[in-house]
Amino acid sequence: MEKKVKFTEEEIKDFQIACDKLCKLAKTIANNIWETIKPIIDNMSTWLEETTFTKKQFVQIIHELGYSFKDAKKIAWKYQIQEGRYTLEHYLIEKQKKEEMDNVVKH
Numbered sequence: 001m002e003k004k005v006k007f008t009e010e011e012i013k014d015f016q017i018a019c020d021k022l023c024k025l026a027k028t029i030a031n032n033i034w035e036t037i038k039p040i041i042d043n044m045s046t047w048l049e050e051t052t053f054t055k056k057q058f059v060q061i062i063h064e065l066g067y068s069f070k071d072a073k074k075i076a077w078k079y080q081i082q083e084g085r086y087t088l089e090h091y092l093i094e095k096q097k098k099e100e101m102d103n104v105v106k107h
Contacts, residue, residue, distance in 0.1 A: 051088035058086035065098045 007015070053061065055076055062072035079090050 048089040048092070049087055053086040053088075053091070055080070055086065058091070061091055062094055065095055066102070067094075067098065 058079070059069065059072045059076050062075050063069050067075065075094055076086060079086050083090065
């Protein structure tokens, strides 16, 4: 037979106070962490968007991911039409796509 534990109203109130304090502490810690890393994230986003390549450079680095030159040129054309430029962010998008395609082929 299972023994049930009963808490007094005072114990429940103390528990709720402790939980509220822990919640406030967790929120404070999360806010402090966010305020610390937000400028870094903003700088990384700017860096990804502002680091650009020439068409020749972009085709070359896409080719180095394992795409044929023909496919690399198609990918570059797509970004030129859609974005008007080739950025580090675009390279990372294509790198992730290539890695996902390679993983699918392996499995």
